[in-house]
Amino acid sequence: MLTARGRNLEITKAGWLFIVLTLAVGFAAINSGANLLHVLFGCQIGLIIASGMLSENMVQRPRVHRRVTSPLHAGSRGALSVELRNDSERGDLISVSVEDDDRIDSADRTEPVFAVAVPSGGAITLHTSVTMQQRGLHPLPKAVIATRFPFGLFVKRRELPGRERVIVYPRIHPVDAGYLQEARSGQGEARGARERAGEFFGLAEYREGQELRRIHWPATARRGKPIVQEFEARGEAERILVLRPGKAGEPGFEAEIEDVASKVVALLREGRTATGLRYGDELVIEPGTGPAHERKLLEFLALVGLVREPLDLEQARAQGEEQAA
């Protein structure tokens, strides 16, 4: 693999064959002085040059923006949308893929996406999944734009500048049904509110299975994609989960975080128990229900115990808002 100026070039099996054939023709041409062989040799070199020019166009033209579109828990797959925008006025973007940089050894993986064509000035959004191994605020796996266009003889890759940071929620596992039963019948006031009866919380992108009546049509028209309203719904019961203070990386602490996160998700997705969180002696999050509240809890659990810089916190907040949107 050849690497230079943020590009790397890999030669496919067919490419090696083509190169061997070209060298053989070149040798025969030089050896014999036969003019037609010189023409053929030049044509083959020309094909390699043209292949290089076209593949460079293909990796240079696109602007890529990756965004996590579903809650991303450590160790499980989260939805990732990849927007490929072709700002060039000079032609289509053909046969490009966005995939992980193989040279970086990481357990975090993104499934590659492939675009057959993006017209000049157009954009395309492709959906794939990402798997991250550690909770916290992490950059997405290092990605490259890759193409085998036009002949499949070479694979050219361009490193994508910058890496979007995402909040990775703690790993979760199934929670015992008995626990949920117990939580529902536990302490706390029962409000009996329906999901839409709560206070308006915000807008979010429509997800499969949500009620159509929750679609916010003006926002949908503005954004060009379905947007739904979210409400602060209250649960029937209340539960305060407790997390003992610790440091990130300590096995016991991490296991407890995973346990609490699993309970948070189980309780809030069931929707009938208002859930809060106590960290040591401090009630860090008041009981509440709904997706926004779930995100608030999971964000806390994602970052708790980590040594963070102020910038990271701001980015995490912005990222959380973006994910919410």
Next chain:
Amino acid sequence: VSWLLRLAELLGGRTHGLVRLRDTLSLLQVTMAVLAVTLAQSASLWAVALTVLLGTWAMLRPLPPVSSKLAQNLWTAGIVLALVYSGVRALMFGAELLVAGVDFLLLMVVQRLFNRQRCREHMQLLMLGAVLMVIAAVIDAELHYPILLGLYLPTAVLALIVNHLLGEGERLGRRVEFEVDRYGTRELARLGRAAGQVALIAFVVGLLTFVAFPRFGAGVFLRGNLYGRETVGFSDTVMLGGFGTIKSDATVVMHIEVLDGDPQAKRLTWHLRGSAFDSYQAGRWARSREALHGRLSAALGYWLLSEAGELPGRVVAAPYRFGGRSGRTIETRSIPGFAADDLTVRALVTMEDIGTDLLFAAGRPLAFSLAPRGPLEERNHLGADVDDQVRVLDRQPGPLQYEFVSRIGEPTRTELLAIGDPAPAPELLPYVARPELSPEFHALALEITEGATTRLAKVEAVRRYLLDNYSYSLDQPLSDRVRDGEIDPIEGFLFDTKAGHCEYFATAMALLLREVDVPTRNVNGFYGAHYNNVGEFYAVRQADAHSWVEVYFEQLGWVTFDPTPPSGRTAGDDAPWFPQLANLTDALRDAYLEYVIDYDLSNQLEALERIGVERRGFRLHVEWRQFAPWLFGSVGVGVLVWVGLRWRRRQRNRVAPEVAIYQLLLVGMARRAKPRHEHESALAWAKRLRDEGAAEAPALTEFARRYDALRFAADPPSPAMLIELRTLAEAVLGSAPR
């Protein structure tokens, strides 16, 4: 591209969409490659026929989604068998290794056509096509190769692109496969354009490599066909009647460029002598051991052919390949009693490979100079054979280029009469040797030459007799007595059929003269040449093949006499069909051979010198006064092309004038923090601003109405309308302070 799709429907087998197109393209490129090797005569005809047959079957049969294990094993066994067979053919039965190899590749093509399910097989088909094209390039020096290459290149490039797209589908699953098919079918024109551009880049780089890459060929591979065309009449023995078969063949075999003067004639009337024979027996001319042997001496780039044991003259200038058109290069020796002994001609001949190592020259050849085949190649050795025949000693396949200097002056009648009728010298006895013919033949000779007292008189009598009493015919009628073996074919001509072509006339004259002790020999070659006004050279065709007689006149040497009636000597001056087109084709072919096939290091250095770059030892010296115009000219052309392309792109991307005005307004309003939202039309934007109470709203509403009317009208707006729209835009921007 619609024709391509229609072709795909026809040839693409039972598949559909982009897959069908890929099948068609693979088939097309491999067809062109097979055609190229076939035309280059580097494949056996049976192998080509088998390939066509099986290939057609492969395309017509329903292609199974996956090859069965049994089929794969059978094919593997078949390939191994074919490999063994090819080896045995080449090593044990003496078949050409290359032909055996190409035949094997053809089988591989068939195998891939039968198993072309995945992109890997198509890639292999493309590689096979490329290898066959390379082989054809080594072998073929004909004009059809660049035509085929010109067609092959874009086809193969498009096939590569389509195959790559389908390969991505194969790699990434059915969803991508579906998208690839949809995109490829919808955007075929775009893909076709991309293929065209890539092919153009490849062609330009190929051209640059051809022009600029230094030629240091050591000549391991050979230029030209492996197998020259065999032409009758120039082998060691010649049967009477052979020329009749080629007298209607208009194929050009020789190009002649006269070097020391322009004859300005539409047709040359030279006798271009090649082979000569002294011994006749039973309808067959051959050479005897006693025939006169010639001698060649090297001088200043020429091989001089001795005349009567002496050098034919003195070399005063180098031949064409060293000295160019320097006029006269040989001062001929003086021959007593021969006034026109210094009338010579110098010509450059490009001769096709017609299966002989003989060199042809007009009149009486004095000197030859053979051009080597490459810059490092020195294979230009000639050898003298009997009867003033000159041969290339290490003849390689492919065309030859050589220069000859010949004496075309002929002795006058008086000079010939002055020779009298001397008895033949002992060394001339083979030329008066009489074959075993009937007494009637001898009697006829005596009857014809009765009263002739000089050698010339005898020659003239026989010639006149033949011209007066026999007719020219290409039908080669054989009398019953000849068929029954009772008499010799030449007697059949003289006594029974009384019709024949040049070989019969020449043989009859030579043998009749021998009956009266006149030394003669039979000569085969070509008569005359046709001027090609397009290529400005003389072309000699197969149909110009001719036979005549040389008679020995003591110190004057051998003199040419042609007993064939004039109507039979000349082939038609032009090709039988579309003569001007034939001239153009000949000229193109000649130019192709000269400027493409024979382009070499010396041409490259010459071209460099013309633009001011000169080689001095191992260094290059640049003469800037000469080089600068070329440099600036090239840069200028490059800039012009760049400007042209930029202008074209701008023209293509030019926005309509009303849209340009609207865009200016958008920029102006954005600066005032009243931008249009992405989803808004002009009118919706104006309405929103009106609702917000913006001062620009009324003017903007007016502008929006006018803009919509102009933008979506059937006709383009007039200048007055545009001025009005611009005024409205300015009114919007001026309706409120910034």
